[in-house]
Amino acid sequence: MAVDYTVRDGVAVITLDNPPVNGLGHSTRLGIVEGVERARDDASVTAIVITGAGKAFSGGADITEFNTPKATQEPTLHTVIRAVEGSAKPVVAAIHSVAMGGGLELALGAHYRVAAPGAQIALPEVKLGILPGAGGTQRLPRVVGLETALNMIVSGTPVLSEKLAQTALFDRLVEGDLLDEAIRFAKDAGARSGPHPKARERAIEHPNAEGFIQFARNSVAAVAKHFPAPHKCIDAIEAGVKEGFDHGLAFERQCFLALVQTPESRALRHAFFGERAAGKIADVPSNTPVRAIARVGVVGAGTMGGGIAMNFVNAGLPVTLLETSQEALDRGLATIRKNYESQVKKGKLTPAQLDERMALISPTLAYGDLAQADLVIEAVFEELGVKEQVFTKLDEVAKDGAILASNTSTLDIDRIAAFTKRPADVLGMHFFSPANVMKLLEVVRGGKTAKDVLATVMQLAKKIKKTAVVSGVCDGFIGNRMIEQYFRQSLFMVEEGAMPQQIDRAIEAFGFAMGPFRMSDLAGNDISWAIRKRRYAEQPGLHYPRIADRLCETGRFGQKTAAGWYDYQPGERNARPSKFVEDMIVAYSKEQGATRRAISDEEIVGRLVLSLVNEGAKILEEGIASKASDIDMVYLTGYGFPLHRGGPMLYADTIGLYNVERAIRKYAAQQNGDAWKTAARVTGLAAQGKGFNS
Template sequence: MAESNSTSEAVSYGYEGDVALICIDNPPVNATGIAVREGLVKAVEAINADAKAKAIALYCAGRTFIAGADIREFGKPPKAPSLTEVLDVLEASAIPTVSIMHGTTLGGGYETALATHARVAMKGAKFGLPEVLLGIIPGAGGTQRLPRLSGIPFALDIAVSGRHAKVEEGLEKGAIDRVVEPGEPRDIAVAMGKEIIAGTLPTRRTADIQAKADDAAVAATLDMVTKKNPHLINLAECVKAIGASTLPLAEGLKKEREHFMVCMNSPQRAGLIHAFFGERAVSNIPEAKGETRNLQKIGVIGGGTMGSGIATSCLMAGYDVTLVEVKQDALDRGVATITKNLDGAVSRGKMKADKRDAALAKLSPALEMEALADVDLVIEAVFEKMEIKKDIFGKLNTICKPGAILASNTSYLDINAIAACTDRPQDVLGLHFFSPAHVMRLLEIVQGEKTAPDVLATGFHLAKNLGKVGVLAQVCDGFIGNRILGHYGKVISYLVLDGASPQQVDDALESFGMAMGPHKVGDLAGLDIGYMTRQRRKEEGLPPGERYGGDIADRISEREGHGRKTGKGYYLYETGSPVPNPAVADIIDEVRAEKGITPKDFTEQDIIDRYMTAFIAEAARVVEDGTAKRPVDVDMVFLFGYGFPRHRGGPLHYADTIGAKELVRRIEAYAQEDANYWKVPPLLRKMAEDGTTFADLNS
């Protein structure tokens, strides 16, 4: 019979013979919001009070079993009953219970399944405890119940990595009791309830199982996370909580709660939550939600590293791609790079071999731009020279069909000047991908003065289809990311000129949490890129009073090489791992002597403070002048495009942890050395005066 007893707007229950069925229907992902929690408690208590059923089967409507917590409740005062209290009621049920898992059973959803007396999953489903990705740990018994079923090593693997595991793996490890063919969740719930009654599906309370101690696994994992991710305290707290699973369940749950609260009260949790919501907020703007243009055929001009990466990303998303190069050997290299990229996706499990073959079949190499006559969107990804780009867009103006979108992948240049080379500036925008384009998730979507609303919305639509984080930017030299990089890059140069070594700067910023120090990043990207940019700006003329800090980098690029691709730059790469290039120290001494600089000492904290203060100052200006819509847009640019440590939430989220008053004090102190570079942004001064934060500006 159909479920007819509603216990909340999200939960109902009914009976099929001796089987009681509880249905959760809380779209889109059946999250454990208050309506689900209240409804579950009432349903379990009512069924036990009725005493008509011999088994209870819990299932979910829609595309998935419970996929985690309700994000609408994040940051709000908790409402009773908590999930822990709900699961205590579920586990204590006198009538045996079973969860029917399909889709993705994650976080509190899997903790719910762990509290039932058996877990049955459909083939192809996945499960996991991804709470560590939000700076916390499983807080409703996940660290205590899973080890009792699967053993401590598997629990450590799942909970510390936060990965989504296949239910077939869970079956092998004891984390899932049975895997069945996919079907209607309700039908499977009825069948499994009958099996419980028949005794063919065993049930047990996890509280009654004794977890087997594994001190070696706990110690090894704790050592690993402490060394590999010293900034992420929640990983260590997760390991410690799992180590407590050998205690009686009530004591273990108490320990779990203690470790959970350590994480909840940490700045890294706030940073990771900000990153989680920020990723969604950047596209939650009117510009991203309007009508879009048809998009199936995409042209890419340029088969170099960037162009081939863009083409790879588009092919993986199912688009038809025409790749254009001027010479056959360059075209062949581009096709080979794309093929290698797709092969790499297969080897990493990102796509299947048949999908790779289908993607390659959608690639059309060409030597003439006339091949772009019928594309819906063309992305230019050639050398960063305005004259070249203007010439290309002038040709595209006559070649491409009416309504085709013309995009430039430029990382610095003026989109308005490029658009002016056409008689359709409304069709032109910037799509600034980050290298490697098929891997990096950031896409700066640059709005020109005349970019049409549907063109802009199509840019965001493309970003979503490519699995990228699209961030709106306005036109200026470098847009959001590279403009800010250009400013704080100067303070890196000044630090080296004034006494620090490149390795010392890299070590300090890696200790802050950067995946790679700025000099290593320069070597990886190619020092010639920065060199060309500096030469262009020198030709245009430096701003009055600006201290030029590029002499050292210029000479390294001219004398030593361009980084990894030439085998040496700031570091040597002959042995694989980077080793400081001894010639760099000589160049630094030479430049300091020419400029009459007496080197001074910098501590690690000095380096971090100057770097981040310069970073924040220019980021504040970018928000102030509207280049970025909101502080969160700046944060997401640097989280997804520049390797800023996610647990710090982004530069402007981090700025709020310092406070505007302290930032103003620092800038004024540094200005005594260089008043031209160190200037307090008016926005930051105003924030210091009225006590507001960058977070206030996000709303």
């Protein structure tokens, strides 16, 4: 049963019991209503307590019922709340740990609320592109005040219960046993005559509600231009302020139903479920035993190695940091300390925490000091010969059962694993720069990687707060393999008539955080140059524009040299169009015999985004990624793809694969069209009228 019903000392106790967070699925909703009615009909019961078993009061809707008939089957949450609110016997919500979304709305329907300290209170629906749909926009402002409620609803950010202790949300904050205190409180309430308070009957108090709402609108407009939900949250709250509870509740429902249908909500819900689905691997059961990771080794104290080390130190895991020279080691430690000092200045860390984290790092120049590490991650130069030296040495010193990982961004993990006598213990852990900030972790599964090794790293990723996506072995894995085609199209368009600034502006207007040329300047043009040189050797027939190589031959490596595709002033990151680069591009086009033409922003966006889609489809065909949502998670968390569009594969579904296929055929008929070959997955799904996420 999803709900347990007991009676203690004349008080009915309705306990939600639907692990892990007591989601309000159909059986739970039904159990609450039946419990309230059972208590109503029992003359010995004077009051009711609703609480949650385990680690939550309630986390809200049961996500396993999303997009199924059960999600809207009666009793809906509206019906449940009417039953609770309309009970003649007082209902007390005993809140602990988590009360979010529909869970908080349920509690708001109770007559009284008692809470334990430290409970997380939130209405996070805006993060799914919707708004609270069961009275949250109407009841919360009436108990915590307009300003606090609006901030909570528009941001979706949890607030600790003790910070709301002085509001009418809670009648009591309980330090002792929550259920015992809730029962005592309920018994006292049951002994009192007269009607019990309802949140809906309270007035919304604010000295200048109209002025504050307008201020909130202006603030939201500045930060949420791509998302309609925050604006609708304000509209629903305003409706309740101006027209009263019933009108506000009806308007809230209209807004909820409209928002559910928006592409932005679809994108946010896709990302929500995609992040959870990424951790599920078809042939690796969730109960696969994992290896204990108590100490981590990192080889290389450069930008990547230092950032990787910080992830584990932040999670309380000691790290042995290896370098080949004392100078490089000192420089790496100084950079880590500087990063932590910056967090102290921003108030994100205390000086004591800085010292604690630095103390977890053991610097060394000796490979032998990695002997006790349970996981060793290599973060050295991206060259197979260098990797061979490192893994040969690690194979000699690492203990039995240690996991050996490479941070390579493109190289063959199977070849790297073959440098050891333990290929089952080897896999890729591709972090993204800056590694201590970026959420994405590509976990590259080699042909011989053991299932428990994969399961261990996926679990560890959660501990260090990364979104881990599994990739098979290929050149560039998921993310960099796709971005290669994206950048290749950028270079073709430069050759054909566009300039870097136009291409960057167009794709940034589409919603990307940064265009391809600004991104390349930031990362360092020499990095992609080195990869291209390897590709030219391995694929001599590859049709690839050489304009980027010519740029690098002049020493314009990007921001670090104050010159790349753009010019930069010393100490600044502002990208300024470069006359030198424009002249070089025009000259290059002439050499290639290319007649430069005007290229529209629409064509720029189409060629860039669909190059990602088409390569992503090939990655799915080859089994490099197991599902389309994994590709989307890579691009949402690691490459700045616009969140409101849900990732390249969902975007393709949104515009329709029929249209995707037609556009690719058109691009293939143009200059440099030989770079396009429609993926069979696109053609097949388009013919069936399906999408990647069907």
